[in-house]
Amino acid sequence: MVKIAPSILAADFARLGAEIDSVREGGADWLHFDVMDGLFVPNLSFGFPILEAVRKHTDLFLDVHLMIRAPLRYVRRFCECGADLVTVHAEADTEDGIRSALREIRSAGKKAGLALKPGTEWDAALPFIEDVDLILVMTVEPGFGGQSFMANMLPKLGLLRETLDEFGLDCILEVDGGVNPLTASLAAASGAQVLVAGSDVFHAADRKRSIALLRGARQDADQEGDGALPPEET
Numbered sequence: 001m002v003k004i005a006p007s008i009l010a011a012d013f014a015r016l017g018a019e020i021d022s023v024r025e026g027g028a029d030w031l032h033f034d035v036m037d038g039l040f041v042p043n044l045s046f047g048f049p050i051l052e053a054v055r056k057h058t059d060l061f062l063d064v065h066l067m068i069r070a071p072l073r074y075v076r077r078f079c080e081c082g083a084d085l086v087t088v089h090a091e092a093d094t095e096d097g098i099r100s101a102l103r104e105i106r107s108a109g110k111k112a113g114l115a116l117k118p119g120t121e122w123d124a125a126l127p128f129i130e131d132v133d134l135i136l137v138m139t140v141e142p143g144f145g146g147q148s149f150m151a152n153m154l155p156k157l158g159l160l161r162e163t164l165d166e167f168g169l170d171c172i173l174e175v176d177g178g179v180n181p182l183t184a185s186l187a188a189a190s191g192a193q194v195l196v197a198g199s200d201v202f203h204a205a206d207r208k209r210s211i212a213l214l215r216g217a218r219q220d221a222d223q224e225g226d227g228a229l230p231p232e233e234t
């Protein structure tokens with residue numbers, strides 16, 4: 001079954017603790033934490049103090065997605081602030097710089113991920129394949145929530161799935177951007193195991209229902225009353 005990782009980028013920051021509790025109770029597997037530096041992407045988000053506070057608040061697995069240049073400078077600190085997994089972008093530094101960042105994350109005892117922007121070919125991950133626990137395929141241009149899923153990323157996902165299976169590599173495939181119940185099923189069919197969803201989960205009044213739908217519960221079946229979906233909260 002796919003894992004669902006709600007992205008707090010779309011949460012109400014004034015009530016962040018309650019927002020996190022609502023997705024945890026709604027069945028979220030991981031919590032996705034989007035860090036932006038205003039250089040690698042044209043936007044800023046949040047960093048260490050918020051991660052520390054989130055870590056103190058929840059035992060959910062914290063999936064930290066660094067959209068920052070030269071991430072080697074900061075990966076250890078993100079590990080110390082409570083990340084369980086830290087993902088860096090293949091485009092964010094030289095090959096040596098990225099490899100060093102991935103190794104630094106693992107040497108801190110955390111899982112290391114590599115993200116690919118939509119314009120980056122699937123095989124850009126190959127030089128790092130021994131150093132990663134997860135590959136993140138971006139299905140929007142990184143920087144903003146609420147964009148539309150790029151279905152032309154599905155073949156990239158499929159090629160990565162085939163390659164990982166062929167080499168018997170225990171590396172997770174994750175998808176991020178524009179995930180809703182329809183695109184979730186496309187991504188899962190192409191081999192994604194973890195689906196990041198910001199708007200779809202946090203803009204829904206009923207988080208449990210949204211997460212169940214992303215996981216593949218069928219709305220049509222539920223209307224027949226077979227319990228595929230949790231009852232709608234009132």
Ligand code: DX5
Nearest residue numbers: 142143145146177178198199
């Ligand atoms: C985009 C971020 C995503 C974003 C997804 O740069 O990496 O994690 O929050 O948001 P939605 O699900 O709204 O596309």
Ligand code: ZN
Nearest residue numbers: 034065176196
């Ligand atoms: Zn993200």
